[in-house]
Amino acid sequence: MPRGSGRATLAPAGMQPPAQLGLCAACHGANGHARQPDIPDLAGQKADYLDKAMRDYASGVRNVPLMRGALGAIDPAQMRALADWYAAQPVCLPQVRRP
Amino acid sequence: MPRGSGRATLAPAGMQPPAQLGLCAACHGANGHARQPDIPDLAGQKADYLDKAMRDYASGVRNVPLMRGALGAIDPAQMRALADWYAAQPVCLPQVRRP
Structure with a gap:
């Protein structure tokens, strides 16, 4: 469900976290x-x-050493997988009902 | 209501749009x-x-001419007002119920 749709949804079922997710x-x-x-x-x-944004950090268009370092060993396909993963994450988290 | 809270809310009542909002x-x-x-x-x-991010675009740390141009005439207080305005906007828009 795209952003702004008003309902909390989970990432598409079966979507595997990218291998480099831990870094981000x-x-x-x-x-x-x-x-x-x-x-x-x-x-x-x-x-x-x-x-x-990731490509700009890696190339230095966005001159942020921390991000350049983090993305240094990540190739374009892996960047795209990370971008797709985060784009699919729900913006609004279901509220936890307290007893 | 902060982001991720699960409920669509409107910007705080009475919050005036910043004068430079049209630019963004x-x-x-x-x-x-x-x-x-x-x-x-x-x-x-x-x-x-x-x-x-706005300060980085204005200073060139983020080397994006379009954004540098847009922010060129905007002072730090105006940038902060724009940042606060967008941070207060609801992430999840109430769904429009179709008849």
Whole structure:
């Protein structure tokens, strides 16, 4: 279900987490909901945008050493898999009902 | 209501759109839901991250001429107001019930 649709949904059934997810999850969360205020949430973001942002970090168009280091060993296909994974993550998490 | 809370909410009542919103809305939408696949949604994103991203575009850390041009005449306080506006926008839009 695309972003902005109003319903919390889970990532498409059977979608396998990319092999390199751990690298991103350390800051962005495996589900794309980052905890720190200066780290972006990636859940439900546009896949094409995420893909381009990663390429810009790797090439230096976005001159952020931490991201360049993180993406240094990741090839374009792996970047695309990470972009697709995060784009598929639900933006709104189902609220936990407290007893 | 912070992002990821599971309920669609409207921006805080009485929050005035920043004067420069039109400049951003052309691509990102006034509500932060962009139409094009390679333009990021900004609704509900972390305000600190949005603020830093704008400063990076303006300084060239993010070397994207279009964004540098758009932000050229915007001062830090105005950037912060734009960041706060988009961070307050609902991530999940209420679904339109069709008759």
